[in-house]
Amino acid sequence: MTKTQGLRLAVFMALLGIILNTVIGVFGLPADGGTISIKRRFGEFYNEPEDTWDCVLVGTSCVDREWVAPMAWNDYGMAVYAMNTAVQPIVFTTNLLDEVRKKQDVKVAVVDIRGIRMETLKPDEAKFRRVTDSMEPSINRWKTVKKALQYSKEYYMRDDVEDEPKELDEAAMYFSFLKYHTRWKSGLYDIDFLGTSSELKGVYEERAFDTKKVKPTEVTRDVQELNDLQKSILDEIIEYGEDEGVEILFISSPSQLSQNEQIEINTAIQYLEEKGANAINFNTQEKYNEIGIDFSEDLYDKHHLNSRGAVKFTKYFSKYLYDNYQFEDKRGREEYQEWDEAYRKYVEFYEDGWNRADK
């Protein structure tokens, strides 16, 4: 091989690599339905300037529905971002925190524990994929997929699980292109080509102005026993916080919960408290009253707050964070101009949204 040929080959391979990387990027997690907000949120996360966040919220879909990051910024100068996904497997919490901490040196993490219920612990490829396919290729992503596969196998080997095991497509879990390359048939969106990010610092937009009158939660204080799987997951998160020097605050996001759901959540909160972890159950009558949750107008379905409810919750919870964690007030700093802009846009978004909804 001559020098020219070698050089030509190198240039060709580099070009091929760039094109393939672009193609693989386009054929990713589809940006439709519930995943569009996830794509937007993760897109923003990877674009955020490094080490600018104070705190991160992780958990299921209720997290971004209840958290208005620009408001907390405007009120207290804290940069707190929601990195949730729909029905986020709680087993991924530590992996997701690892992913966040690669870019953001957060010292506090808020973990929503709705995912600890046995019903939501059931392995599901779509739930896994919302997390793993949103992550950029990295060792952490590889580890997260490996964990998902291992978890899935172990889950179905449990004595208390009677469901037939659902096989995960292992290769496609690692290399998502294997699954998504057929998306040329179902349709691609402009967002697949152009990419996306949130201008509102991860605020949930799609159904923020819908309202559904929901029956208030019939609060119960009952508890039962957590099983070893639930305990091991919570233990892992607690240990992670201790080992990595991240203060973990467990919360149960406010929404309408059934008696059974509450019992599982109550038990988890009790377990966490026994372990000395910080935990807040927002599904008590006392908390509903303090936040001011009105089940007739603050939710868009029984599990999710609308933007009116989100504003109430954010007002309450951001004050709690400000009072209990020493986040520096960074308002007015040049590198946080985006946050100021996000607040301005959020106000517009909120007012326009409700004006339209009220009409």
Next chain:
Amino acid sequence: MDFISATFIVFVVILAGVYFMAPDKVKWLVLLAGSYIFYMASSVKLLLFLLFTTAVTFVCGLALGDINDKLSAYLKEHKQELSREDKKVLKNQASRKKKYVVAAAVLINLGLLVFLKYFNFIGGNLNSLLLRLGVGRTIPTLNLLLPLGISFYTLQSIAYIVDLYRGKYQPDRNFFKFSLFMSFFPQIIQGPIARYDQLAHQLYEPHKFEYTRVTQGVQLILWGFMKKLILADRLAVAVNLIFDNSASYEGFLLFFAAAGYGLQVYADFSGGMDIARGAAQILGIKLELNFERPYFATSISDFWRRWHITLGSWMKDYVFYPLSLSKAFAKLGKRTRKVFGNYVGKKLPTFLSFFIVFLLVGVWHGSSWKYVAYGIWNGTIIVSSILLDPFYEKFLEKCHVNTKCFSWKFFQMVRTFILCSFGRFFSRAVSCMTAVDMIKRTVANPNPWVFFDGSFLELGLEYKDFYVLYIAILVLLAVGVMQEKGIHIREKIAEQNLYFRWMIYIGAVVAVLIYGNYGTGYAVGEFIYQQF
């Protein structure tokens, strides 16, 4: 190790790297090690069968060589003393000995193939017969494993032995080198069936890295991937659905399945060959062509000259000619001349040989009556076309049909395609009887409305899949037309501007990645001929 896998690509890259970096003396050893690793990646246990066939063929080859050498030496030494008659006697004695050796090698190697591939089929049919005759005893069904590529390497070994018998070349005296000839990884699984004098010396000679050759090899592999993943495996979705539920379909849809299967097999098998030839080309080894655009054939015999060429030429050299030129067939010809006249009598040995060849070709594909029927179908068409040729010629002449124009050639191509497609019913249907039933229902219930009522969209393929199929077939057709005109595509592409070339290569890679049928929800089909 599947050709269509990341493992295979990595394997070829590593092997090529090691091969080109290794000293010339040991290059062939690298190929041998690589070939055995490749084989063992599929099965370690079944490697024993390959080793056994290699050993038997090698030893018999040496025996044949020794007989030849001893005879030559004796004749040379006693040149003056021996009369012509003595020499003839000695030669006959040697020939007889050689025949025993050939018979032993063929019996052992072919016997192993027949036993592993056909024992249960033969046993099953004998059991049915015994049952009808009221005999209580039955032949047991054995759980036999079919070693990968046995149908291919057995034929290769027989060709080697017979060629040695014919004195075409000297036997290989290095067992390890011979093992490489028998196991060379690109062609062990599905051919092409190599001849010793074409392949062995290429394997043993060291080859240097040549940029152009390597890139052309990679292009050929990419072309193979395109054929297999974009065309063959996409067609397979509809074809499998119809053949596996044939009772639910009628008329044109059944014909579509048969024709589609033909196209699928072509894209699948020739795609596999392209990958094999491309991998070999990277290493500096040229494998024989196995396909020459069979769907441009103007008759069934022309089709078989273009389809699976190395099997056809093997059958011609080791079955057809030995049979048709044998004394027994010559005698038969003479006798039948008296009964059926000169024309039939003269042609009968050829007809019979053709028939036997196609029967064997059919049976070679698998142990089922449907393959017997497939062979009979092809044999019958070829024999009848030869038999009717004079009448046909006269008919065309009387009707003033211009046979020199394109439209006539096109008609012949379409006719051949249709005949071949009907033959595919036998090779793909679940059973011989199902194939007959499908043919009946294809002819009896033509339903042209299926082209308009969306029936094709209920075959597991979306309309966008059909677009991809149309484009893939058009590309294949365009390439075929150019090749028919003697244009060497890869050389033609190499003459183009760098940017245009790169656009083609990158476009091809992207097309395979996006439009290939693989990944979640698809199982990349095993190469069809790999199963034979």
